[in-house]
Amino acid sequence: MGRLAQVLIANRGEIAVRVIRACRELAIPSVAVYSDADAHALHVSLADRAVRIGPASPAESYLSIAAIVNAARETGTDAIHPGYGFLSENASFAAACAEAGITFIGPPAAVIERLGSKIAARAIAQKAGVPVVPGETPADQSNQAIAASALNVGFPVLLKPSAGGGGIGMKTIREERALAAGIEQARREAAAAFGDGTLYVERLIDRPRHVEFQLLADDHGHVIHLFERECSIQRRHQKVVEETPSTAVTPKLRQRMGDAAVALARAAGYRNAGTVEFLVEGTGDAASFYFLEVNTRLQVEHPVTERVTGIDLVHAQIAIASGDALPWTQASLTQRGHAIEVRVYAEDPSRHDLPQAGPLLLYREPSMPGVRIDSGVTEGGEISIHYDPLVAKLIADGETREIARRRAVEALRNYPILGIRTNVAFLIELLEHPRFIAGDIDTRFLDVEGEKLRAASVAAAIPAEALEIAAALRRGATDLSHRSAEGAKADPWDALRGFRG
Amino acid sequence: MVESLGNSRYLVSVNRDSEVGVRESGVGIRKTLAYAVNDRARTWVFIDGRTYVIETEDRDASPGGRATDNQLALSAPMPATVIAVNVAPGQEVAEGDVLVLLEAMKMELPIKAPHAGRVKSIACREGELVPAGIPLLELDPGDDPHR
Numbered sequence: 001m002g003r004l005a006q007v008l009i010a011n012r013g014e015i016a017v018r019v020i021r022a023c024r025e026l027a028i029p030s031v032a033v034y035s036d037a038d039a040h041a042l043h044v045s046l047a048d049r050a051v052r053i054g055p056a057s058p059a060e061s062y063l064s065i066a067a068i069v070n071a072a073r074e075t076g077t078d079a080i081h082p083g084y085g086f087l088s089e090n091a092s093f094a095a096a097c098a099e100a101g102i103t104f105i106g107p108p109a110a111v112i113e114r115l116g117s118k119i120a121a122r123a124i125a126q127k128a129g130v131p132v133v134p135g136e137t138p139a140d141q142s143n144q145a146i147a148a149s150a151l152n153v154g155f156p157v158l159l160k161p162s163a164g165g166g167g168i169g170m171k172t173i174r175e176e177r178a179l180a181a182g183i184e185q186a187r188r189e190a191a192a193a194f195g196d197g198t199l200y201v202e203r204l205i206d207r208p209r210h211v212e213f214q215l216l217a218d219d220h221g222h223v224i225h226l227f228e229r230e231c232s233i234q235r236r237h238q239k240v241v242e243e244t245p246s247t248a249v250t251p252k253l254r255q256r257m258g259d260a261a262v263a264l265a266r267a268a269g270y271r272n273a274g275t276v277e278f279l280v281e282g283t284g285d286a287a288s289f290y291f292l293e294v295n296t297r298l299q300v301e302h303p304v305t306e307r308v309t310g311i312d313l314v315h316a317q318i319a320i321a322s323g324d325a326l327p328w329t330q331a332s333l334t335q336r337g338h339a340i341e342v343r344v345y346a347e348d349p350s351r352h353d354l355p356q357a358g359p360l361l362l363y364r365e366p367s368m369p370g371v372r373i374d375s376g377v378t379e380g381g382e383i384s385i386h387y388d389p390l391v392a393k394l395i396a397d398g399e400t401r402e403i404a405r406r407r408a409v410e411a412l413r414n415y416p417i418l419g420i421r422t423n424v425a426f427l428i429e430l431l432e433h434p435r436f437i438a439g440d441i442d443t444r445f446l447d448v449e450g451e452k453l454r455a456a457s458v459a460a461a462i463p464a465e466a467l468e469i470a471a472a473l474r475r476g477a478t479d480l481s482h483r484s485a486e487g488a489k490a491d492p493w494d495a496l497r498g499f500r501g
Numbered sequence: 502m503v504e505s506l507g508n509s510r511y512l513v514s515v516n517r518d519s520e521v522g523v524r525e526s527g528v529g530i531r532k533t534l535a536y537a538v539n540d541r542a543r544t545w546v547f548i549d550g551r552t553y554v555i556e557t558e559d560r561d562a563s564p565g566g567r568a569t570d571n572q573l574a575l576s577a578p579m580p581a582t583v584i585a586v587n588v589a590p591g592q593e594v595a596e597g598d599v600l601v602l603l604e605a606m607k608m609e610l611p612i613k614a615p616h617a618g619r620v621k622s623i624a625c626r627e628g629e630l631v632p633a634g635i636p637l638l639e640l641d642p643g644d645d646p647h648r
Contacts, residue, residue: 085607236609347608354578355606361545362538385580388607409550416536416547421554428550462546462553469537470544470555 004028004079004103004322008072009047010093011083012062013376014392015298016043019081022314031075033068035061037384042376049075056386062086065096072102079103079321081314085388088297089116105321107271107296115268115294125291128267130260133279133290135202137162147179149201156206159183161190162198169193172204205290207442208279210234211246212295213261214305216316217270220325225258226305226313227335229275233430235353235446240423241430242301243340244308247401247439252285262330264291273317275299279443300343300393303374307339307397338404339397342412342431346389348421349454357385361419366411370397370404373411383420391422401439405431425457575612575638577631581605586627592620594640601625601637618642 007023008031009016016032020043023030032047037056044050051071054061061067063086072080080097082088088106091113097104106112115121122132138149150157150173159171159182171186173179183199191197214226230246231239249257261276277292302313311328320326346356363379375392383389394415396408412428430436430453435445446453536547544555581603588600594614601612621639625631 238608351578352611353608354610355608357579357606359540361540362536362547364536385606413550414534415550416552418536418538418545418547418552419540421552425551457551459551459553462555463548465535466537466546466548466553467555469535469546470553470557473537473539473544474557 004318006031006075006077007079007081007105007318008033008068008075008077009043009081009083010062010068011081011086011088012038012041012043012387013390014374015083015085015300015376017046017376018374019083019314020046022312022318026315026318028318031071031077033062033071035386037386040381042378042381051075056384058086058386065090065093068093069096069100069102072097073100077102079105079318081105081317082297084297084300089295091116103321105272105317107274108269111269111271112296115270115274115296118293121268121294122291124268125264128260128263130264130291131289133203133205135200137198137200141198143180143183146183146199146201150179150183151176153201153203156204158202158204159186160200160202161186161194161196162200163194163196164190205279205281207444208232208281209246209248209442210239210277210292211249211257211280211289212275212277212299213258214299214302214313215261215265215270215274215276216313216320216326217265217272217274218320218326219271219323222326222329223262223265223270224326224328224330224333225261226309226311226333228254228257229299229301229304230441231301232441232443233436233445234443235450239301239343240345240446241340241342241427241436242304243338243401243404244304245335245338246280247441248280248283248287250283250285250287253280253287253289257289258330260289260291264294268294270294272320273298273302273313300390301341303372303393303395304339304341304397307372307395308335308337309333310336337397337399338401339395340401340404340408340431341393341395342408342427343393344391344415344417344427345423346383346391346420347423349423349426350421350458353423353454355389356421357383357389358420360391360417362416363418364416365392366394366414368407368411368414370407371395371411372397391417402437405437423457425459426453429453429456575600575615575640576634576636577603577605577612578610579605579633581610581631581633583625583627583629583631583637584609586623586625588620588623588638590620590622594618594620600640603631612637614640616640616642 006029009019020030030047032043032050033053034044034050035054035056053067053071054064080102087093089112091109094104094109094112125132134153136149138145156172156174161169169189171182173182186199187197209232211228211230213228217223228246228249229242229244231242233241264276275295278289279292281288306313347353348356359382360377360379365373372395373392394411396404398404398407409428409431412424415424538545542557546553584604585602596614596617598614599611600614603610618640621641623638625637
């Protein structure tokens with residue numbers, strides 16, 4: 001197929017910047033697209049060319065297949081990188097690209113469609129011998145049949161409304177003698193909430209971890225995995241901290257899970273980069289894992305994998321899309337050291353993590369050994385109300401998990417973002433939590449510890465130094481450093497002495 | 502530059518909008534790198550991973566603040582899409598019940614009842630885009646013994 005002549009990045013923010021930089025490294029011309037809200041965004045100025053695709057509303061810009069394919073056509077672009085989010089897992093978009101003769105840097109439309117359906121993906125996993133969370137909707141909904149199904153699935157068991165979602169009306173049953181009453185109650189609640197008492201019986205995974213495997217698959221039958229990422233630190237289905245390796249994954253478990261991920265990718269006819277998500281129950285060689293879903297795109301947290309494998313995943317995606325064979329075999333890959341990513345969000349921990357939009361009056365990224373920042377913003381820019389509140393991803397690595405963790409903390413302590421509230425202090429508290437330090441985490445970590453962390457990250461009192469600085473700045477102080485101690489005595493901020501004991 | 506003159510006094514110099522703090526501490530000096538910027542009525546200060554927002558104007562710490570919070574709690578804090586309206590007019594709700602679920606910037610924002618009461622009226626519907634600050638519903642205090 002040969003080299004791609006030009007790549008259009010159908011995205012914005014840090015991921016657009018990330019992909020544009022990869023294109024430049026590979027000497028492939030890049031085209032950015034932007035909405036009116038992003039006319040002055042970093043990705044627009046970094047690309048070789050930028051095309052306006054519509055107003056701020058995502059539906060009319062970054063989610064508009066017609067506008068993006070049009071921009072590609074008009075600029076003579078032969079490939080589109082979708083980034084993550086927006087149209088990245090939209091089978092119609094991949095199909096529209098194919099129809100327009102444009103290479104979609106991702107899997108074929110049919111694969112996206114198949115894996116996008118929870119039911120179809122589960123069937124593919126089962127066919128490939130990959131464990132799934134045991135569960136069924138008994139055809140016979142009598143108490144006896146549901147009880148039999150529960151015994152079959154195993155305790156603890158979760159009874160869910162078949163018609164429902166979002167955790168409403170779910171009933172956990174931990175032992176056989178609680179079954180009869182539990183079934184009656186679950187049926188009543190399902191009927192009340194959804195007008196349908198049909199129950200789905202599922203094994204409850206206690207204190208699960210979210211562990212995913214990075215995949216690469218080329219057009220020549222090679223499928224490899226690039227090990228795991230531990231993503232258990234999440235809230236409201238949004239990941240906050242990701243790392244690799246996982247503290248729960250032993251070499252034997254890694255082998256089993258990696259083999260399962262590769263088998264699934266082969267069964268699905270997978271191409272390009274993708275991620276298989278699993279729930280892991282327990283630790284050690286005997287831990288169990290269950291297939292969750294496949295993400296048919298580059299992940300937000302892909303940099304941690306890059307830090308420990310030394311492989312640039314965007315370069316790999318472009319090589320695969322160009323028809324190249326993967327230059328690596330599974331046996332040639334190693335994990336070196338440890339990498340931790342934290343997501344810096346514009347949000348207010350004192351107001352339930354309410355997302356914040358506003359100007360970046362002062363924005364200075366830390367630069368230090370073992371630290372990488374992927375961002376799409378600059379000082380003087382803004383976090384727009386129209387898009388997600390991710391400011392940047394901070395990735396720290398080191399020979400050990402502890403070094404990576406300390407580097408992440410140190411970098412956050414030197415990452416001033418002013419003009420908008422962020423979760424920087426919250427992330428520091430999180431990384432310093434004894435359970436995080438010990439690697440004792442699961443998907444409920446932030447549900448359990450989040451409130452305490454939020455409270456600890458919000459200052460009870462403003463320290464004297466901060467008040468001194470604010471006072472000086474308000475007075476429009478210029479260079480006072482030549483002043484003697486005597487001279488300073490007359491200064492009005494002497495009045496602030498009372499703030500320190 | 503913030504320079505300590507001992508006894509908790511500081512000498513501050515402003516280099517554009519970023520500062521360096523210097524504090525004496527036994528032998529030698531201990532420096533604190535800090536950053537600050539003015540934003541109309543506020544000053545933002547960053548020191549060692551923490552951000553402080555200092556209000557320039559003196560504000561009365563009046564007890565009326567709480568009531569404002571309650572009113573704000575029943576409106577969208579920012580332009581948002583209504584995902585779900587969980588209550589109907591006349592319905593009794595408990596403090597903390599999620600009345601309306603909003604989505605903005607790809608995040609779910611639950612609007613919770615600030616106190617127990619009865620839903621008087623609803624001024625939004627599912628799928629609607631609502632601006633910031635406009636009440637989404639009216640909540641009467643229920644059987645409030647203080648009334």
